[in-house]
Amino acid sequence: MPMLETHPGHIGLDRGKLAETIDALTACAQTCTACADACLSEESVAELTKCIRTDLDCADVCTATARVLSRHTSYDANITRSVLETCALVCRSCADECEGHATMHEHCRICAEACRRCERACRDLLADLT
Amino acid sequence: MPMLETHPGHIGLDRGKLAETIDALTACAQTCTACADACLSEESVAELTKCIRTDLDCADVCTATARVLSRHTSYDANITRSVLETCALVCRSCADECEGHATMHEHCRICAEACRRCERACRDLLADLT
Amino acid sequence: MPMLETHPGHIGLDRGKLAETIDALTACAQTCTACADACLSEESVAELTKCIRTDLDCADVCTATARVLSRHTSYDANITRSVLETCALVCRSCADECEGHATMHEHCRICAEACRRCERACRDLLADLT
């Protein structure tokens, strides 16, 4: 992301991995919001309530994580680590749930992939932190 | 966006324009969050407080707008119209403010462009609604 | 709200009405999030999908509106007006929808009230602006 190159302060993380993670978080938040609504419009919505719930949680946590990672003023590695760990956990949970509906619903298949990619990006960034 | 193709319900908007708008909204929200923090790290932060404020507003309004536009269950054109009009106004205001700092701060130049692109996308989608 | 008394800048709105509106917005966002999840746990969830959708929209728009109204640095009445008008519209739509389920579901009855109170607060504040 070109924005990262323009920040006047020090960025305490690998810029390439950081850009990739923010990108994955933004895509995941968007995909989960869309998947929750697609589930809501399925005739079988009553079987998809857990999926909708994990989608909504995942969208909220990814949005907050992307915002925290976009700030570098007075960087605090402990906060970044904790936020990333929680986000990776929520993404894995949502990926697991969506995967269970992937053969029935294409939106769940795409969403599971977005969650897996986001979990991986969070863990890659975490590996640099510890 | 492939997610739009998987929605089981009726989508009351042009899918190509809708995908482009959601994309522009997500990018604008992300860029404004990053620009606010870059401004906060500038030595001249005291001259950038209006820019930070409009960035934060724009990020919040674009995030909410992207979420509303990602839902198609029980679509209501009046709500979509009102949300898009407000978002276009906030984007224009943020673009105007960032443009004033564009020659000094590269992050403001990039952010002004993201806001202009987002305002245009919102207005293009609005043109289809009315 | 005591926070409003501590702001070092000029506040371009009636402080009492502003505090009441921010309070109503925060309560409405919270109640709509809870109502969406309560609907999701109802056996009759298939009949509540429109309610869930309007709840989610209302929560997102109220959250963004509360944030914009909490900022007074470089106040812009045109943005405040547009944000409040959109929020009032979304609250009314959600109140109407929830009211239709109020006799069946207590969470919808409470949520309709929170939306009505929030719509009223937004319109009261708007009346001062124009």
Place this chain on the structure above:
Amino acid sequence: MPMLETHPGHIGLDRGKLAETIDALTACAQTCTACADACLSEESVAELTKCIRTDLDCADVCTATARVLSRHTSYDANITRSVLETCALVCRSCADECEGHATMHEHCRICAEACRRCERACRDLLADLT
């Protein structure tokens, strides 16, 4: 909160503590958003950039946490625990930072208190989980 009494499903947490925590989270998110903007309007804004950054992070994390805690459909204790731990950490960090400016800025004093109360509420709820 009366909404908690109306949920049709099982709520896997002490309802009194849960209501108190959601209340503290909502108040903290709101106070941090207002404190960030009050700092932005201070003449000494250049000395408050770390405070603004932690305020913005805290507002985002508290907002996401309140939303996750407002959902009880398919409750997952591991996610609740992780989200609460991250939120308690972010609240403590913001309280520490705001406390350093409490004698100079009343908004920082009030915000530090809201963050402390929120951290305590998160930890009280966590104690029930483990």
